[in-house]
Amino acid sequence: DQQVKQNSPSLSVQEGRISILNCDYTNSMFDYFLWYKKYPAEGPTFLISISSIKDKNEDGRFTVFLNKSAKHLSLHIVPSQPGDSAVYFCAASAGNYGGSQGNLIFGKGTKLSVKP
Amino acid sequence: ETGVTQSPTHLIKTRGQQVTLRCSSQSGHNTVSWYQQALGQGPQFIFQYYREEENGRGNFPPRFSGLQFPNYSSELNVNALELDDSALYLCASSPALQETQYFGPGTRLLVL
Numbered sequence: 001d002q003q004v005k006q007n008s009p010s011l012s013v014q015e016g017r018i019s020i021l022n023c024d025y026t027n028s029m030f031d032y033f034l035w036y037k038k039y040p041a042e043g044p045t046f047l048i049s050i051s052s053i054k055d056k057n058e059d060g061r062f063t064v065f066l067n068k069s070a071k072h073l074s075l076h077i078v079p080s081q082p083g084d085s086a087v088y089f090c091a092a093s094a095g096n097y098g099g100s101q102g103n104l105i106f107g108k109g110t111k112l113s114v115k116p
Numbered sequence: 117e118t119g120v121t122q123s124p125t126h127l128i129k130t131r132g133q134q135v136t137l138r139c140s141s142q143s144g145h146n147t148v149s150w151y152q153q154a155l156g157q158g159p160q161f162i163f164q165y166y167r168e169e170e171n172g173r174g175n176f177p178p179r180f181s182g183l184q185f186p187n188y189s190s191e192l193n194v195n196a197l198e199l200d201d202s203a204l205y206l207c208a209s210s211p212a213l214q215e216t217q218y219f220g221p222g223t224r225l226l227v228l
Contacts, residue, residue, distance in 0.1 A: 004158070034216070043120070043206055043219035044159070089158050103149060103172055104217065106158030 003027045004092050006107035015116050019077040023090030023107055026071065030092040034104065035064060035075045038087045047088075048075070080114045087111050120209050120220035128226045129197050137192045137223045139207035147171070147213055148190040150182060153204040153222070165190060166213055202227045 005024045013019045031052040036044035050057040063076045091104040121140045151159035161174035165184035179195040208217035
């Protein structure tokens with residue numbers, strides 16, 4: 001049973017427009033969420049994170065929104081650039097504030113293509 | 117500051133063999149986690165080591181084992197390889213528990 005779901009395998013966006021990547025989770029114990037970006041033949045690169053005590057976190061062109069009641073988070077990229085083309089993984093962990101192993105549960109990823 | 121490195125980059129083994137994968141953590145990081153990423157899937161947590169002790173384990177059988185050394189480098193050992201073990205194996209280091217994990221480029225293992 002998948003605890004972290006990324007229901008869109010792919011997304012295509014025009015350069016300069018907004019990219020919105022979505023992620024749903026089922027485990028209410030998750031209290032820390034991360035987005036990673038992965039290029040082919042490279043490991044995942046940390047992008048941005050958010051704790052469950054916040055509903056928004058912004059870093060430059062990247063903003064993550066968290067809706068705890070809906071168990072949903074989204075990553076907004078504005079403006080999108082061709083170099084953003086990659087696979088984006090949503091990840092979650094439980095117990096960051098209670099002290100636990102901190103292992104990450106990943107979704108299957110969404111492949112973003114930004115067209116010039 | 118060097119990032120997380122892994123060796124080898126690619127490996128081919130046959131069913132039943134044993135394999136050791138290596139990971140060098142980012143400088144100053146005392147926590148390392150290992151993940152398996154099958155084709156078309158997200159990474160799956162195998163286990164985590166903190167200061168040379170196992171600190172959590174995912175749903176993987178005991179033939180997956182690990183070590184963390186005093187310099188915080190790490191090994192993943194897999195015994196009695198099966199065809200389904202073919203995957204990208206990623207290690208990630210973090211400065212401490214519950215800190216952001218930074219991934220290496222991975223080792224791609226093919227079991228024939």
